[in-house]
Amino acid sequence: MTLKTVVNNVAEMPTSKKAVVDINKLSLTFQTADGPVYALSDVDLTIEEGDFVSFIGPSGCGKTTLLRVIADLEQATGGEISINGVTPHEAREKRAYGYVFQAPALLPWRSIERNVTLPLEIMEISKEERVKRAQEALKLVELNGFEKKFPWQLSGGMQQRASIARALSFDADLLLMDEPFGALDEIVRDHLNEQLLKLWARTNKTVAFVTHSIPEAVYLSSKIVVMSPRPGRIIDVIETDFPKDRSLDIRETPEFLEVAHRVREGLRAGHSNDE
Amino acid sequence: MTRMKLDKFCLVAAIAALLALIFPLSGMDSETGKQIAFVGDIPGLAIAMALCVIAGAAFTWLGVRSINGGFVILAIAVFGCWQATSVLYDHGVAGHAGLGFWLFILSLWAFVWRGIDVIANFHSLDRSKQHAANLIVPVAFGVWLLFVWEVVVSGFGVPQVLLPPPSMIGERFVNSTDILAADFHQTFVKAVLSGYVMGCGSAFIIAIAVDRVPFLKRGLLPLGNMVSALPIIGVAPIMVMWFGFDWQSKAAVIVIMTFFPMLVNTVTGLNAAGKLEKDLMATYASSYWSTLFRLRLPAAMPFVFNALKINSTLALIGAIVAEFFGTPIVGMGFRISTEVGRMNIDMVWAEIALAALAGTAFYGAVAYIERKATSWHPSFRVRRH
Ligand SMILES: Nc1ncnc2c1ncn2[C@@H]1O[C@H](COP(=O)(O)OP(=O)(O)OP(=O)(O)O)[C@@H](O)[C@H]1O
Ligand SMILES: [Mg+2]
Numbered sequence: 001m002t003l004k005t006v007v008n009n010v011a012e013m014p015t016s017k018k019a020v021v022d023i024n025k026l027s028l029t030f031q032t033a034d035g036p037v038y039a040l041s042d043v044d045l046t047i048e049e050g051d052f053v054s055f056i057g058p059s060g061c062g063k064t065t066l067l068r069v070i071a072d073l074e075q076a077t078g079g080e081i082s083i084n085g086v087t088p089h090e091a092r093e094k095r096a097y098g099y100v101f102q103a104p105a106l107l108p109w110r111s112i113e114r115n116v117t118l119p120l121e122i123m124e125i126s127k128e129e130r131v132k133r134a135q136e137a138l139k140l141v142e143l144n145g146f147e148k149k150f151p152w153q154l155s156g157g158m159q160q161r162a163s164i165a166r167a168l169s170f171d172a173d174l175l176l177m178d179e180p181f182g183a184l185d186e187i188v189r190d191h192l193n194e195q196l197l198k199l200w201a202r203t204n205k206t207v208a209f210v211t212h213s214i215p216e217a218v219y220l221s222s223k224i225v226v227m228s229p230r231p232g233r234i235i236d237v238i239e240t241d242f243p244k245d246r247s248l249d250i251r252e253t254p255e256f257l258e259v260a261h262r263v264r265e266g267l268r269a270g271h272s273n274d275e
Numbered sequence: 276m277t278r279m280k281l282d283k284f285c286l287v288a289a290i291a292a293l294l295a296l297i298f299p300l301s302g303m304d305s306e307t308g309k310q311i312a313f314v315g316d317i318p319g320l321a322i323a324m325a326l327c328v329i330a331g332a333a334f335t336w337l338g339v340r341s342i343n344g345g346f347v348i349l350a351i352a353v354f355g356c357w358q359a360t361s362v363l364y365d366h367g368v369a370g371h372a373g374l375g376f377w378l379f380i381l382s383l384w385a386f387v388w389r390g391i392d393v394i395a396n397f398h399s400l401d402r403s404k405q406h407a408a409n410l411i412v413p414v415a416f417g418v419w420l421l422f423v424w425e426v427v428v429s430g431f432g433v434p435q436v437l438l439p440p441p442s443m444i445g446e447r448f449v450n451s452t453d454i455l456a457a458d459f460h461q462t463f464v465k466a467v468l469s470g471y472v473m474g475c476g477s478a479f480i481i482a483i484a485v486d487r488v489p490f491l492k493r494g495l496l497p498l499g500n501m502v503s504a505l506p507i508i509g510v511a512p513i514m515v516m517w518f519g520f521d522w523q524s525k526a527a528v529i530v531i532m533t534f535f536p537m538l539v540n541t542v543t544g545l546n547a548a549g550k551l552e553k554d555l556m557a558t559y560a561s562s563y564w565s566t567l568f569r570l571r572l573p574a575a576m577p578f579v580f581n582a583l584k585i586n587s588t589l590a591l592i593g594a595i596v597a598e599f600f601g602t603p604i605v606g607m608g609f610r611i612s613t614e615v616g617r618m619n620i621d622m623v624w625a626e627i628a629l630a631a632l633a634g635t636a637f638y639g640a641v642a643y644i645e646r647k648a649t650s651w652h653p654s655f656r657v658r659r660h
């Protein structure tokens with residue numbers, strides 16, 4: 001299997017799932033000039049190996065902050081968090097994260113291929129291996145043929161795909177994606193959703209995915225986390241049991257609409273707390 | 276049928292050339308009381324003027340609609356310029372130019388203006404043609420300015436001490452290439468290049484240290500600011516006392532002048548990388564040096580090149596001025612100060628021309644490297660597919 005080198009190829013052991021992310025009573029307060037901002041409070045969450053977890057909630061409810069805490073880009077002010085049994089910092093040192101930011105964040109002086117090999121270069125992987133893995137990762141996001149182009153020569157959607165290829169190029173234990181398709185049109189978005197799902201089904205990766213779109217969350221996830229703002233907290237966790245190789249058609253099924261309805265109710269409840 | 280709009284520049288050119296044929300070409304000779312030269316006696320000039328009248332009238336009517344028209348106009352203007360200079364020097368009009376002569380120059384000016392305008396507005400998808408057009412415009416403009424300088428200075432008989440004509444400067448330049456080469460070697464190759472490399476290089480390295488150590492940022496930046504504010508005419512004599520008369524003291528002055536722009540620009544540039552990109556490197560657990568070389572230095576390059584360009588001009592100015600305060604008997608600054616004293620103004624101008632050429636070439640070389648090294652930067656991007 002050609003994907004073996006690109007992605008984590010864990011043995012299928014669905015019965016004894018291991019917790020990749022374990023969060024206990026986590027809170028984070030930003031001290032600002034206008035007083036404290038309670039970005040996260042009392043967050044409890046477990047993400048298991050092979051899970052696809054979506055975070056959905058209104059703007060400012062702490063989705064990005066939570067992802068950043070998991071990736072050790074932000075420090076929690078209370079509670080506990082462990083990644084694969086170690087602290088986020090240690091996990092980061094072990095290169096456990098593939099982070100796809102809200103913007104592509106490609107380096108403009110590097111070609112697409114050299115952008116994708118950036119993490120591999122940092123991890124001191126040999127040149128041949130780097131090129132091979134970049135090829136495979138770019139094929140996964142259907143960008144083969146664009147290796148020598150520079151980021152500004154690609155459309156926004158292609159740039160975002162390149163940034164996904166970059167996160168896939170090495171064996172990250174956990175893929176963190178912060179609204180990766182936020183700026184794309186519906187059709188491209190559907191297409192990338194399908195591809196992401198295929199990738200997830202094939203590789204059994206663990207994914208944490210932030211989105212504003214209810215259909216996207218329901219379509220992609222095995223677990224949907226609904227959040228609400230001020231203070232940022234989790235108000236509902238919904239497990240879905242759609243098959244891993246689901247197609248876009250499931251969006252018309254009653255089960256899908258039911259889950260979507262529950263997510264919407266959760267978001268409404270979060271909003272009404274505002275007043 | 277609607278009439279075409281008349282081409283105003285060509286109209287001016289035609290009328291001015293026609294009047295040039297009528298009005299006297301030159302002033303009176305004070306001894307004989309006769310005019311020094313007549314158009315009728317100089318067939319080349321008469322042909323040039325007639326050409327200007329005919330072409331001017333024709334293009335006024337037709338309009339200069341293609342690039343070929345622009346070239347025809349420029350060719351006529353070049354022929355006219357050649358005849359005008361020949362009249363000045365071969366027929367004794369220099370210093371006695373009359374109204375007819377200046378009207379002819381006005382006619383040529385209108386032609387050149389229109390011709391350059393047409394070529395400047397030329398757009399072609401063919402890269403080499405476009406490049407050629409982009410090159411012709413500044414060259415033609417520069418040559419025209421030199422011609423006007425030549426004609427005005429000779430035509431009015433301006434004293435050489437005030438302003439020599441470019442032909443005289445050029446002659447002096449060509450005849451003293453060995454002196455100029457020695458001066459160039461002393462000032463540019465020895466002092467400027469070594470001072471530039473030392474000043475920019477040390478500032479670059481110190482900028483990286485300053486960036487790493489916060490207290491240096493607070494302590495060293497204000498100090499560097501102070502050093503850069505020192506006037507060179509105060510610093511140069513001191514450097515001569517410290518490092519002797521030779522190029523080392525000039526290099527030291529250049530180091531002082533170039534240090535601060537490079538330091539500030541590099542420190543600013545090192546902070547130019549976006550937060551998102553830094554976070555990205557952090558998620559890969561990239562080390563300080565890895566992030567420095569893969570993210571922060573490339574992001575700083577536009578700033579660094581900015582300083583390199585500023586410093587390329589500063590360095591040459593610094594070296595020339597510093598040579599006024601003591602030098603071995605060679606060097607561009609030394610030559611300027613001594614030849615001014617001897618009233619050899621043409622030699623001073625030859626040195627100025629050399630400094631202009633060297634400075635432009637130096638700046639151009641740095642700008643060229645910048646273009647190659649930071650072609651990714653939005654200001655240089657060419658969308659290629
Ligand atoms: N560095 C910071 N300093 C102070 N406050 C911050 C900081 N980062 C985030 N916040 C605040 O924390 C809260 C949560 O922010 P966060 O970016 O996590 O929201 P989000 O759910 O990702 O929103 P969006 O959907 O708009 O991206 C917001 O109120 C925000 O203002
Ligand atoms: Mg966000």
